[in-house]
Amino acid sequence: MASVYKQFGLSNILGHKKCDSYLLFSGETSLGDGFQAFLYIVGLAYCFIGLSSITAHFFRSMENIVKHSRRVVEIDPCSNAKIVRYEKVWNYAIADITLLAFGTSFPQISLATIDAIQNLGSLYAGGLGPGTLVGSAAFDLFPIHAVCVVVPKAGELKKISDIGVWLVELFWSFWAYVWLYIILEVWTPNVVTVWEALLTVLQFGLPLMHAYAQDKRWPYLSLPLARSERPEDWVPEEAASCKDENNVYDGYAGICQDGSAYQKITGSEDDAESSNEPFDKEINRDTPSVVALWKQQFVDALMLENQESSKLNNLYLWLARIFWQSLLVPWRLLFAFVPPYHIAHGWIAFICSLLFISGIAYIVTQLTDLISCVTGINSYVIAFTALAAGTSWPDLVASKIAAERQITADSAIANITCSNSVNIYVGIGIPWLIDAAYNFIAYGEPLTIKNAEGLSFSLLVFFCCSVGCIGVLVFRRLTLGAELGGPRFWAWVTSVFIMLLWIIFVVLSSLRVSGII
Numbered sequence: 001m002a003s004v005y006k007q008f009g010l011s012n013i014l015g016h017k018k019c020d021s022y023l024l025f026s027g028e029t030s031l032g033d034g035f036q037a038f039l040y041i042v043g044l045a046y047c048f049i050g051l052s053s054i055t056a057h058f059f060r061s062m063e064n065i066v067k068h069s070r071r072v073v074e075i076d077p078c079s080n081a082k083i084v085r086y087e088k089v090w091n092y093a094i095a096d097i098t099l100l101a102f103g104t105s106f107p108q109i110s111l112a113t114i115d116a117i118q119n120l121g122s123l124y125a126g127g128l129g130p131g132t133l134v135g136s137a138a139f140d141l142f143p144i145h146a147v148c149v150v151v152p153k154a155g156e157l158k159k160i161s162d163i164g165v166w167l168v169e170l171f172w173s174f175w176a177y178v179w180l181y182i183i184l185e186v187w188t189p190n191v192v193t194v195w196e197a198l199l200t201v202l203q204f205g206l207p208l209m210h211a212y213a214q215d216k217r218w219p220y221l222s223l224p225l226a227r228s229e230r231p232e233d234w235v236p237e238e239a240a241s242c243k244d245e246n247n248v249y250d251g252y253a254g255i256c257q258d259g260s261a262y263q264k265i266t267g268s269e270d271d272a273e274s275s276n277e278p279f280d281k282e283i284n285r286d287t288p289s290v291v292a293l294w295k296q297q298f299v300d301a302l303m304l305e306n307q308e309s310s311k312l313n314n315l316y317l318w319l320a321r322i323f324w325q326s327l328l329v330p331w332r333l334l335f336a337f338v339p340p341y342h343i344a345h346g347w348i349a350f351i352c353s354l355l356f357i358s359g360i361a362y363i364v365t366q367l368t369d370l371i372s373c374v375t376g377i378n379s380y381v382i383a384f385t386a387l388a389a390g391t392s393w394p395d396l397v398a399s400k401i402a403a404e405r406q407i408t409a410d411s412a413i414a415n416i417t418c419s420n421s422v423n424i425y426v427g428i429g430i431p432w433l434i435d436a437a438y439n440f441i442a443y444g445e446p447l448t449i450k451n452a453e454g455l456s457f458s459l460l461v462f463f464c465c466s467v468g469c470i471g472v473l474v475f476r477r478l479t480l481g482a483e484l485g486g487p488r489f490w491a492w493v494t495s496v497f498i499m500l501l502w503i504i505f506v507v508l509s510s511l512r513v514s515g516i517i
Contacts, residue, residue: 023370033374040374044367046327048390050360051107053331055397057338058103058353064346066095093165093215096411097208099350101418102426104398106354107361107391108136109427114362116431120438124448125192129431131451132391133423134458135384137177139392140416140423141462141469142502144399146495148412151403152485158409159482164225166410168214169417170470172207174463176424179203181459184452191446197436200429207421293340301332357394364390380454381510395419409484413473458509465501472497 023043028036069086076083090099102109112129119125152158160166183196213221335356341349368387372379395415402412436447449455472494473483480486511517 023366036374037371040367040370044364044371044386044390047360047364047367048393049327050331050334051357051364051390051393052397053328054335054338054353054356054360055104055394056401057335057341057349058357058394059398059401061341061346061349061353062095062099062103064341065099065350066090066092068345091212091215092410093162093169093211093414094208096414097169097211097418097421100398100402100411100415101422103350103354103357104392104394104415105136105419105422105427106357107364107394108133108388108423109430110358111361111365111387111391112427112431113434114365116434119435121442123439123443123445124450125432125435130428130449130455131380131383132387133427134177134455134462135388136392136395136423137420138384138458138462138465138502138505139388140395140419141466142498142505143389144392144396144416145413145469145473146498146502147396148399148403148409149484149494149498150488150491151400152491154488156485157480157482158403158407158412158484159228159477160410160413161408162215162227162410164214164217164223164227165211166413166417167223167225168210169207169414169421172210173417173420174466176203176421177459177462180424180428181456184449184456184459188446190452191448192432192436193446194433194436194440197429197433197447200425201433204422204425204429207418207425290340290343293342294336297336297338297340298333301329301336361391378513380451380513384458384509385506392419403484409482413483454509454513457512458505461505461508465505468501469498 023040028039031039066088068089070089072085072087074083074085075081108129111132115129116125179200183192183200184190188196210221214223216222338352338356339348343349364387368379368382368390371377371386372382399412399415402415403409406412432447439445439447476483476486476490476494480490485491508517
């Protein structure tokens with residue numbers, strides 16, 4: 001498909017011109033701009049549904065990775081007795097910043113990288129990537145917080161258990177955007193050098209090290225804030241396993257209705273010790289049932305009705321549910337090729353999920369191009385609104401799942417703050433490094449940012465609105481005792497207020513692009 005990014009800039013919102021680009025076949029251009037726009041918008045919405053569906057696979061695989069424990073054998077110095085214990089391989093804070101935040105930010109990262117590669121040799125940075133990432137930061141901070149606040153059941157409160165780690169993550173997420181503003185307006189206005197891009201990428205290690213130091217309460221590097229109660233497991237046990245009556249057994253391995261598998265150790269403690277697994281625990285293990293599990297994924301993908309839908313008394317609701325599940329069938333069949341997430345502690349499913357997310361993000365990019373082309377809406381406006389929302393859909397789904405399933409708000413909110421850090425340090429840093437290095441080697445020139453003024457203005461609006469968002473979370477903590485949930489009325493009031501902040505960001509940024517302000 002012919003690229004339309006060549007016209008990316010700060011032109012008027014409705015700078016429309018005839019579009020000769022198409023997605024599947026050249027005959028699309030004869031359908032008329034209005035009908036084309038409708039088809040592309042429907043396609044974009046369907047891609048968002050796909051992103052939501054694959055994110056559920058990604059989140060389950062990540063849970064298996066984080067739950068992985070290793071067997072540690074120690075000798076008691078007093079009695080010389082052998083002590084066997086099991087400890088988590090992954091640190092909670094590091095898992096949130098890397099696995100959760102990086103994985104859910106992968107659509108934006110891949111989109112920005114593809115955009116950078118397409119613009120090699122033009123002396124200008126691709127504007128789609130930075131515009132999408134700044135818009136994604138606003139979508140992460142505002143709409144996702146708004147959703148997570150109302151997800152818990154009425155009256156249920158979920159608070160951040162480790163305020164120190166959250167403050168560290170919040171600081172580095174805000175610093176990421178301060179750093180971006182310094183590059184665009186202060187240090188080397190409107191251009192990016194190789195050193196600036198390299199420093200941007202390298203700074204990703206700082207929040208990792210600082211969050212780990214805070215989690216371990218290292219002296220001089222951590223805030224003197226106590227950690228409240230935190231569950232032993234990353235997700236509650238009842239959410240991580242299925243009940244016996246819902247299992248289909250294949251030998252000693254249990255196959256749950258949701259596609260997961262487990263094996264229950266029986267026998268003596270010595271048998272458990274020799275198997276290098278916890279005694280009398282339900283554990284994930286590679287077994288001959290892998291083929292059965294994979295086959296079951298395809299069978300489940302074709303099932304349009306479950307027990308819940310069969311109990312619906314209203315015919316229209318039942319038909320609506322069947323219609324919705326029918327829309328999901330193509331995505332479910334496609335994602336059934338993702339290996340079962342209990343294999344290799346979830347790593348294979350995790351990587352495959354990222355590949356699917358990247359592929360859908362690329363299709364979203366092409367559809368966004370076409371929508372901009374046939375409607376005349378400025379590409380930058382679409383980038384920080386529709387495209388930012390679409391590629392941030394995995395962030396929303398992951399945070400929503402975390403807010404539902406975990407007994408604290410740490411991962412749901414950490415995914416938001418950490419994703420914003422990843423967006424800048426990696427999502428913008430790597431594409432800028434690619435383009436800046438190429439320009440320096442090929443032409444000896446720095447990388448020019450065509451829409452630096454628009455990005456800078458969006459950053460300022462983002463900062464002002466983010467103060468209101470963080471302020472209301474702090475107020476909820478002081479009054480209700482938790483950031484998420486609580487009385488349904490106040491949860492919805494909080495959600496509406498945060499969504500209004502996002503609308504303010506979108507409107508002001510759009511007016512700036514149009515030249516009205």
